[in-house]
Amino acid sequence: MANETKSEITIIASSKVTALRTDRVNWLEIGEDADGQRIDNFLARVAKGVPKSHIYRIIRGGEVRVNKARVKAETKLKAGDVLRVPPIRVSQKAADKPNAAPLVAGTVPVLYEDRHLLIVNKPTGMAAHGGSGISHGLIERLRATHPEEPFLELAHRLDKETSGAIIVCKTRKALVRLHDMMKDHSSIEKHYRLLVKGDWVNDRQHVKEPLLRFLLPSGERRVKVDRDGMASHTIFTMLKRYGDVTYLDAELKTGRTHQIRVHALSQGFPLVGDDKYGDFAFNREVSRGCLGTPFHRMFLHAYQLTFVHPVSGEKIHVKAPMPDECQALLKALEARK
Numbered sequence: 001m002a003n004e005t006k007s008e009i010t011i012i013a014s015s016k017v018t019a020l021r022t023d024r025v026n027w028l029e030i031g032e033d034a035d036g037q038r039i040d041n042f043l044a045r046v047a048k049g050v051p052k053s054h055i056y057r058i059i060r061g062g063e064v065r066v067n068k069a070r071v072k073a074e075t076k077l078k079a080g081d082v083l084r085v086p087p088i089r090v091s092q093k094a095a096d097k098p099n100a101a102p103l104v105a106g107t108v109p110v111l112y113e114d115r116h117l118l119i120v121n122k123p124t125g126m127a128a129h130g131g132s133g134i135s136h137g138l139i140e141r142l143r144a145t146h147p148e149e150p151f152l153e154l155a156h157r158l159d160k161e162t163s164g165a166i167i168v169c170k171t172r173k174a175l176v177r178l179h180d181m182m183k184d185h186s187s188i189e190k191h192y193r194l195l196v197k198g199d200w201v202n203d204r205q206h207v208k209e210p211l212l213r214f215l216l217p218s219g220e221r222r223v224k225v226d227r228d229g230m231a232s233h234t235i236f237t238m239l240k241r242y243g244d245v246t247y248l249d250a251e252l253k254t255g256r257t258h259q260i261r262v263h264a265l266s267q268g269f270p271l272v273g274d275d276k277y278g279d280f281a282f283n284r285e286v287s288r289g290c291l292g293t294p295f296h297r298m299f300l301h302a303y304q305l306t307f308v309h310p311v312s313g314e315k316i317h318v319k320a321p322m323p324d325e326c327q328a329l330l331k332a333l334e335a336r337k
């Protein structure tokens with residue numbers, strides 16, 4: 001590297017990189033939108049189709065440098081840094097992978113949008129992001145269907161089985177400020193709608209059971225109530241009783257993995273259709289129509305978000321319409337009364 005000639009510096013921000021050169025070293029000057037971003041995440045974005053294992057390998061090998069100095073994967077970039085990236089060749093198979101499943105614009109309904117934020121209504125069955133055997137999640141679809149947006153990052157996540165409102169940031173400024181707001185759990189009000197098995201007792205109930213994450217022997221992630229877990233708080237409000245099931249609102253005061261599902265279960269009320277913590281025999285009957293119509297998913301929907309805009313300061317209030325299959329089940333429950 002000592003004899004390397006820097007014949008060209010691409011003055012470019014991370015979000016505007018369309019492709020890295022495969023025939024020579026890439027020199028990138030970091031723009032404002034990548035200020036504060038970890039270098040491994042930056043490279044994962046600009047080196048599309050390149051396995052993360054390869055990205056970490058070239059970082060460890062000193063082939064990636066910032067201002068001529070070796071860096072670690074967790075090194076954070078600053079605006080004005082000059083980044084050296086070696087020529088990276090992507091296999092044709094990897095390059096073709098994003099098109100393996102057609103991504104059609106408009107398949108994810110937009111609930112709110114401005115120059116800093118994009119809030120969409122995520123369907124059930126769609127992961128928030130790719131990984132763990134999933135090549136494309138919500139964020140990958142949005143990037144593919146919104147090529148005019150140079151920066152798109154999830155502000156938070158929803159389980160694959162959960163539908164509803166999710167915030168995507170279009171600028172790093174909005175992302176950083178939203179993350180700061182989320183550390184203060186009172187800054188963003190999140191309400192979910194859910195259906196549980198059983199006749200819920202209290203009209204309004206605070207559940208503050210600590211939650212601990214663990215792995216099954218298969219490697220699957222699970223959560224349980226445990227005194228050594230993280231402090232967690234959910235407020236359940238009864239909306240409608242239907243005898244064998246109850247329709248609830250859940251307000252998240254903290255945002256732990258599987259929080260609503262495990263907190264509801266801890267009170268003796270598993271979510272309808274939950275394939276991780278639910279009543280599996282009951283779920284089978286639900287899928288066959290025991291509640292008035294066949295239902296084949298988990299009934300948990302991120303219904304409402306209320307927060308102060310991280311940049312403009314205006315109050316944002318967004319509701320995600322209930323999915324058709326959830327509305328159909330509620331209608332069937334009303335009809336059988």
